[in-house]
Amino acid sequence: MAVRLALLGCGTVGAQVVRLLHEQADDLTARVGAPVELAGVAVRRPDRVRAVSLDRDLLTTDALGLLKRPDVDAVVEVVGGIEPARGWLVEALRQGKDVVTANKALLAEDGGALHDAAVAGGADLYFEAAVAGGIPLLRPLRESLHGDRITRVTGIVNGTTNFILSAMDATGAGFTEALEEATELGYAEADPTADVDGFDAAAKAAILASLAFHTRVTAAEVYREGISEVTSADVASAREMGCVIKLLCLAERVDGAVAVRVHPAMIPRQHPLAAVGGAYNAVFVEADAAGQLMFYGAGAGGSPTASAVLGDIVAVARTVVARRAGGNGLRQTGLEAYAELPVRPIGEVVTRYHVRLDVADRPGVLATVASVFARHGVSIATVHQTGRSSDATLVIVTHRAPDSALTATVAELRHMEIVRSVASVVRVEGETPAG
Ligand SMILES: NC(=O)c1ccc[n+]([C@@H]2O[C@H](COP(=O)([O-])OP(=O)(O)OC[C@H]3O[C@@H](n4cnc5c(N)ncnc54)[C@H](O)[C@@H]3O)[C@@H](O)[C@H]2O)c1
Numbered sequence: 048m049a050v051r052l053a054l055l056g057c058g059t060v061g062a063q064v065v066r067l068l069h070e071q072a073d074d075l076t077a078r079v080g081a082p083v084e085l086a087g088v089a090v091r092r093p094d095r096v097r098a099v100s101l102d103r104d105l106l107t108t109d110a111l112g113l114l115k116r117p118d119v120d121a122v123v124e125v126v127g128g129i130e131p132a133r134g135w136l137v138e139a140l141r142q143g144k145d146v147v148t149a150n151k152a153l154l155a156e157d158g159g160a161l162h163d164a165a166v167a168g169g170a171d172l173y174f175e176a177a178v179a180g181g182i183p184l185l186r187p188l189r190e191s192l193h194g195d196r197i198t199r200v201t202g203i204v205n206g207t208t209n210f211i212l213s214a215m216d217a218t219g220a221g222f223t224e225a226l227e228e229a230t231e232l233g234y235a236e237a238d239p240t241a242d243v244d245g246f247d248a249a250a251k252a253a254i255l256a257s258l259a260f261h262t263r264v265t266a267a268e269v270y271r272e273g274i275s276e277v278t279s280a281d282v283a284s285a286r287e288m289g290c291v292i293k294l295l296c297l298a299e300r301v302d303g304a305v306a307v308r309v310h311p312a313m314i315p316r317q318h319p320l321a322a323v324g325g326a327y328n329a330v331f332v333e334a335d336a337a338g339q340l341m342f343y344g345a346g347a348g349g350s351p352t353a354s355a356v357l358g359d360i361v362a363v364a365r366t367v368v369a370r371r372a373g374g375n376g377l378r379q380t381g382l383e384a385y386a387e388l389p390v391r392p393i394g395e396v397v398t399r400y401h402v403r404l405d406v407a408d409r410p411g412v413l414a415t416v417a418s419v420f421a422r423h424g425v426s427i428a429t430v431h432q433t434g435r436s437s438d439a440t441l442v443i444v445t446h447r448a449p450d451s452a453l454t455a456t457v458a459e460l461r462h463m464e465i466v467r468s469v470a471s472v473v474r475v476e477g478e479t480p481a482g
């Protein structure tokens with residue numbers, strides 16, 4: 048007897064899921080032990096669906112009606128957004144129907160609701176496609192590394208912004224031009240502010256932190272800065288330091304708590320994450336016993352993301368087959384939040400900073416500026432000065448300091464008469480040649 052799926056959404060990712068289900072049908076049957084079939088496909092505009100291998104009679108606009116049908120065993124959601132997706136998935140899980148979703152926004156905002164519904168219905172919840180698209184990352188975290196203790200996860204988890212920053216670094220391309228290309232290639236979200244302002248990466252950071260540390264972190268608890276303020280001057284300044292700017296996601300354990308943040312950061316060019324170009328993603332995982340692990344690959348795009356969805360579909364379909372045979376199935380979501388770790392505010396996070404100031408080129412300016420850093424307990428590692436006629440630019444790189452101390456330093460600098468502007472503040476991660 049076939050395992051029957053309700054597919055919700057048939058856009059960039061959904062159309063590729065349809066294609067793979069069709070092209071791999073024989074292999075899937077062999078791997079699952081039963082054929083895997085589409086019971087129906089819910090979309091908003093059936094006339095716009097372009098999946099070539101799709102029987103048009105399967106199309107419907109009634110997602111809820113479809114997923115409740117008794118002949119539907121499992122639900123695959125590739126629509127996105129909070130509602131109506133949350134309502135559909137909670138309903139499916141409560142009915143005991145397993146769910147595969149790529150919806151990081153929903154998981155990061157209210158993963159707890161999905162987890163609770165899955166527990167209530169005795170259903171499984173899979174979401175490998177939600178973070179780092181086609182890269183197998185969540186299953187290693189929720190299964191392979193479950194005997195270890197993860198201490199830190201550092202990653203490039205947004206393809207669109209990595210594409211833009213790589214283009215700005217390599218070719219000097221403009222921001223708008225690079226964003227348009229990323230959108231055409233299917234990497235950017237429908238509303239690219241989710242990518243550019245770091246919301247997409249923050250959602251993924253919340254999911255990664257929740258899985259890695261067995262706690263509940265929501266998107267709202269993730270400190271977030273996007274890339275819209277990264278200028279070509281910052282990119283050039285990074286290059287002079289032997290660094291490159293990346294939008295990083297960092298989730299770490301700190302003394303019985305977790306700190307989770309997403310922001311542009313300078314990293315040394317010899318750092319493995321610096322070589323991650325274009326729309327590629329990469330995630331570094333540090334664990335007590337396993338040491339350093341790196342996961343690399345296509346983090347966005349219809350086909351790679353559909354690969355992750357198909358992997359989850361096979362896992363779910365096998366469980367359906369096992370349950371029919373009287374077995375128990377897997378029944379775990381990975382979102383068991385037993386550790387209940389508090390999330391540290393950004394002010395307590397300790398890292399290094401690259402600060403660029405436009406100052407009046409007068410005697411004693413450097414000493415005055417340095418004294419402000421010193422007063423707030425921020426130790427300076429290097430200073431670089433370039434002068435113009437009446438103004439100068441100071442590039443200061445600090446040693447490790449709490450974010451609150453740096454924020455207070457910058458606030459004081461902004462009010463000083465000799466400081467024309469604080470042109471940029473970029474965090475520095477990883478060991479740099481400059482120390
Ligand atoms: N595109 C990627 O590279 C990528 C990568 C990883 C995860 N994701 C996630 O996958 C999901 C889908 O992304 P996408 O790029 O395929 O989006 P998309 O906009 O291309 O497709 C969305 C689909 O959902 C359907 N839909 C929207 N509202 C609906 C409604 N009310 N009822 C029924 N159908 C509705 C649309 O008709 C369309 O078929 C999102 O959660 C996204 O974050 C996308």
Ligand SMILES: N[C@@H](CCO)C(=O)O
Binds near residue numbers: 177234236
């Ligand atoms: N918009 C996302 C898609 C993959 O989640 C990105 O650019 O990474």
Ligand code: NA
Binds near residue numbers: 177181182183184185
């Ligand atoms: Na993935």
